[in-house]
Amino acid sequence: MKNKIQNFISEKSLFNKEDKLILGISSGADSVCLMHILLALEYRFDLAHCNFNLRANESDEDEIFVRKLAKEYQLQLHVKHFDIQMYAAKNKISTQMAARDLRYAWFHELLASENAKHIAIAHHANDNTETFFINLIRGSGLKGLLGIKEKIDSVVRPLMAVSRTEIEQFLKENGMSFREDSSNASSKYLRNKIRHELMPLLIEMNPSIQ
Numbered sequence: 001m002k003n004k005i006q007n008f009i010s011e012k013s014l015f016n017k018e019d020k021l022i023l024g025i026s027s028g029a030d031s032v033c034l035m036h037i038l039l040a041l042e043y044r045f046d047l048a049h050c051n052f053n054l055r056a057n058e059s060d061e062d063e064i065f066v067r068k069l070a071k072e073y074q075l076q077l078h079v080k081h082f083d084i085q086m087y088a089a090k091n092k093i094s095t096q097m098a099a100r101d102l103r104y105a106w107f108h109e110l111l112a113s114e115n116a117k118h119i120a121i122a123h124h125a126n127d128n129t130e131t132f133f134i135n136l137i138r139g140s141g142l143k144g145l146l147g148i149k150e151k152i153d154s155v156v157r158p159l160m161a162v163s164r165t166e167i168e169q170f171l172k173e174n175g176m177s178f179r180e181d182s183s184n185a186s187s188k189y190l191r192n193k194i195r196h197e198l199m200p201l202l203i204e205m206n207p208s209i210q
Helices: 004-010 027-039 055-073 084-091 096-113 123-136 163-173 188-206
Strands: 020-024 044-051 077-081 118-120
Touching: 004 027, 020 027, 020 096, 027 163, 044 055, 044 096, 055 077, 084 096, 096 118, 123 188
Parallel strands: 020 044, 020 118, 044 077
Antiparallel strands: none
């Protein structure tokens, strides 16, 4: 898996060993996996964790987990707390959109303040498939149906070549811990509905749909 991701980084010219990265880390499997892969490949990066204070104690426990990771692997960690509800209400947007706006705005601030070149995000192949169907359902044009790009300006996504199954298998095989976001189990959000209801049905009809 390490070699697969390195090959993807090289083939897509995402970044090189001289570049410093800001890695967005949540405590979930995807970003924890990316952290371990980048460490193994000897890239330079800081961690950046957003505490959106949306899941009561869970949000704080995620932060504690990330702080322990940073200390264990001697990585520079940046943490910021956000008032998502206030921002969403003020701008009349969804909680998810508010979190996205604030997260990326802060990441770009870190690029400048920490003299970094790229923001590394742990989106993977399943996220891309889900985004395709989200855009399709919402009536997106052709541009939206292209899904998630592996590189847009300073934002890079090194895990786009691997699936969620590969990520979880990598963590399990190497005894690496992570935290589950309880909100991922709910079908309240469209992405989760696609993940838990539509994709299993499509895979049943065509196992190679991914």
